[in-house]
Amino acid sequence: MGQPGSAYSLEKPEQSLETHTISVLVDNEPGVLARVIGLFSGRGYNIESLTVSETEHEAHLSRITIVTTGTPMVIEQIKNQLDRLVPIHSVTDLTVCGETIERELALVKVAGVGEKRVEALRLAEAFRATAIDASLEHFVFQITGRQSKIEQFVALMQPLGLVEVCRTGVAAIARGAERM
Amino acid sequence: MSATENGSVKMTGAQIVLQALADQGVDHIFGYPGGAVLPIYDELFQQDRLQHVLVRHEQGAVHAAEGYARSTGKVGVVLVTSGPGATNAVTGLTDALMDSIPVVCITGQVPTHLIGNDAFQECDTVGITRPCTKHNYLVKDVDQLAEVLHEAFYVARSGRPGPVVVDIPKDIQFMTGTYKGVSNSQHKSYVPPRQGDPAAIEAAVSAMANAKRPIFYTGGGVINAGPAASESLRELVRMTGYPITSTLMGLGSYPASDKQWLGMLGMHGTFEANNAMHDCDVMVCIGARFDDRITGRLDAFSPGSTKIHVDVDPSSINKNVHVDIPIVGDCAYVIDQMIAAWKAQNPSVDKEAHARWWEQIETWRKRKCLHYRKKSDVIMPQYAIERLFALTRDRDTYITTEVGQHQMWAAQYFHFDEPNRWMTSGGLGTMGYGIPAAVGVQMAHRDSLVVDIAGEARVLMTMQEISTAVQYDLPIKIFILNNEYMGMVRQWQELLHGGRYSHSYSEALPDFVKLAEAYHAVGIRAEKPGELDDAILEMIKTPKPVIFDCRVDKHANCFPMIPSGEAHNNMLMGDDLTEEDIENAISEEGKVMV
Structure with a gap:
């Protein structure tokens, strides 16, 4: 296993980066998201995607889903560092705990007329995206699915008059009957 | 203060603070008053259970609490005001975080309705201290104040200890709420491990x-x-x-x-x-x-x-x-x-x-790596520490330090047989740690000998705390190895930068003996090896704070040393180095490192 940087070694060792989806159960209190984000920026970790919302109103618990990349040692660090924050109840690495379902929602605005407009609608159908707003010059599509599906759809819309995209970030949950 | 029907007690926020501290077994707090903590200071005035120690700068308050905590194993407690009170405490809090020292720091805050308005002496204390504390709280409901304070003590001392900030707006301090005692129930999310697998x-x-x-x-x-x-x-x-x-x-x-x-x-x-x-x-x-x-x-x-x-x-x-x-x-x-x-x-x-x-x-x-050449006309800094150790080893002694060469010499030549006797800023490397830490140690151990082994440059960063020592009759000894240089900076400039001593010479130094007198403390100076022992003995028997100006060799370096970029088995030894060795000690690569 390669070593991370230190005050004594300059060369950054070549290491394979892994992408992990981490699910964090936290107290829904002011500042808790700032603690999590501050940890990532302060220690130089990556955030690829971050989704947060209250999920258990009675217990005042929120679930934060973070997609991050790093070497195996850094991913371990991220989980351990998260776990020692006081308002954090649990940290689960969904990537290592078996099969997980990951979904993201995107709103995609496309403007155009004629053949391009028809083609956009046709592709939207193929991707099971729904038009939730439209005029004679534009559509707003809603699409849900894995990140790769959304990225593919957005790429296809690019030449057809893509105006802008808004994405929710990844929500993820483990398959099966058990609780996290 | 009044008891309600169900046995819980109603009191003001300020009273809740003092009651919670009392229930946590706190005897001493280190602080500095200001507008946003006046209600708590008013309560302090009306009681004599807790002793408040008035420091001269909020950084000193935290270091004093650290010294207190490290020498007793208890949680150190700090009380400072909003804005500059809190920002001045940041260095101390970061120091406590890096060295895992249990500290609870209560900060005043502007009234709740003014938060976010750029009010006078307002700062985002929880925002600023979030990365330099183990945890922090802003209390906006007086009924939660007691619980938050008890939790703060639990978090500060449990698992890997650390500093915790509780930010209390002024209106909450005035408001009446319910006091809750210490609960024995398990914390809902923070339960550190005890037994190993x-x-x-x-x-x-x-x-x-x-x-x-x-x-x-x-x-x-x-x-x-x-x-x-x-x-x-x-x-x-x-x-x-x-x-x-x-x-x-x-x-x-x-x-x-x-x-x-x-x-x-x-x-x-x-x-x-x-x-x-x-x-x-x-x-x-x-x-x-x-x-x-x-x-x-x-x-x-x-x-x-x-x-x-x-x-x-x-x-x-x-x-x-x-x-x-x-x-x-x-x-x-x-x-x-x-x-x-x-x-x-x-x-x-x-x-x-x-x-x-x-x-x-x-x-x-047998390599005798700590060997150094003694001189007959100049006090070698290593010799000064050796003598200090020899003359204090049979006493009940606590040592604090600043940061730099003197700190390393203290670690090398002063030997410790018991835990909790050695207070030094390890992780953060904070200059100015030693005097306030000594104040905190002496507060907890009134009859012990407390010595701050210091350098002349570093000691000036928090010199004002000698005034605290004088006020509370704390006979701390500030043992300055005075080589007129920021010694560790100078050593690195010698090793890394061709001996170009950029701004590391301590010019315009005060006369430390007169400085001690100005503070109503005692000043002692030793310049020759022959007079060192008598001077140290005089320092020990002086029942007042002492500034000891020990004039030492100006060019001594701290060895042995692992140069930057090297491994454990490639050490620089002090006794046989030539100038050429020193020039080549650190590789081009190693020079970039800290």
Whole structure:
């Protein structure tokens, strides 16, 4: 296993980066998201995607889903560092705990007329995206699915008059009957 | 204050603060008043259970609380006002975080309705202190104040200790709310581990039993785990007969006078400790964190050894160095578990191999890495520490330091046989730590000898706290190794920058003897080796704060040293260095590092 940087070694060792989806159960209190984000920026970790919302109103618990990349040692660090924050109840690495379902929602605005407009609608159908707003010059599509599906759809819309995209970030949950 | 029907007590926010401190067993708090904490200060005025110590700067308040905490094992408590009071405390809080010192810092805040309005003396205290505390709170409901304060003490002292800030708006201090006592129920999310995994402990003890070249490497975690953990460590180390070294933070947990003790390891550690770390086949790390001052060059750090790491904080494990047997748990429990497992296994160790290992260690010891050339006309700084140690060793002594050469000399030449006797800023390396820390230590140990081993440049950063010492009759001794340089900066400029001593000369120094007198303290000066002992004895018997101006050799450097970018077995030794050696000590690559 390669070593991370230190005050004594300059060369950054070549290491394979892994992408992990981490699910964090936290107290829904002011500042808790700032603690999590501050940890990532302060220690130089990556955030690829971050989704947060209250999920258990009675217990005042929120679930934060973070997609991050790093070497195996850094991913371990991220989980351990998260776990020692006081308002954090649990940290689960969904990537290592078996099969997980990951979904993201995107709103995609496309403007155009004629053949391009028809083609956009046709592709939207193929991707099971729904038009939730439209005029004679534009559509707003809603699409849900894995990140790769959304990225593919957005790429296809690019030449057809893509105006802008808004994405929710990844929500993820483990398959099966058990609780996290 | 009034009792309600269900037995809970109604009182103001300020009264809740004092009641919570009393219920947490707090005797002393270190603070500085200001607009946003006046209601709490008003309550302090009307009671005499808690003693408040008025510092001269909020950084000093936190360092004093750290000194108090480190010398007693209790939580240190700080009370400061909003805005500049809180921002001045930030250096101390960061210091406590880096060294895992339990501190609760209560900060005043502008009234709730003014938060976010850029009010007078407002700052985003929880925002600013979030990365430099273990946890922090802004209390916006007086009914939650008591619970938050009790939780703050729990978080500060549990697991890996650290500083906790409780920010209390002024209107909450005036408001009436319900006081709740200390609860014994388990915290909803923060429950640090205690016992280590028995299987991991079995594996660790087997590895230790089969070792041919074993070493214990211990740190501040053992001291944080309480005096009983140090006792257990001694039992474990003596039981195995293995050599032991320690970090700067861990000095005193194992007696320096013992034959199994190799001295401190790391950048300015001993030749024998660092070489033993490099060549060992089983390393037992207990309560230390493989800091960069310890490991030297990571890719050459103790190659080929099986590494066992005991730490209460899982994020310390596998952070810098990959370890083979991680044990997450509190040292106080895990060391006892290891002793029990060792006794149960009753292993037959390889005595021949161990004898060869000790022989090897003896050859390193014979190198006498701490040897230095004494001079007859100038006091060598190492000699000053040696004499200070010799003349105080039979006393009840506590040592604090600033940061730099004098700190390393203190670690090398002053020897500690007990834990909680050595207070130094290890992780953050904060200049100005020593005087306020000494104030905190002396407050807790009124009859002991408390010495701040200092440098003349660093001591000026918090010199005003001598005034605190005078006010409270705290006879602290500030022992300044005065070489007229920021010595460690000068040493690095000599090693790295061709001897271009950019801004490291302490020009326009005050006359420290007169300065002491101006503060109504006592000033003593020693300039020649011959007068040193008498001057130190005079310092010890003076029942008042003393500033001791010990004029030492201006060019002495701190050796041995692992130069930047080098491994443990490539140390610079002090006694036979030529100018050329010094010029070439650090590679072009190594110069970029800190």
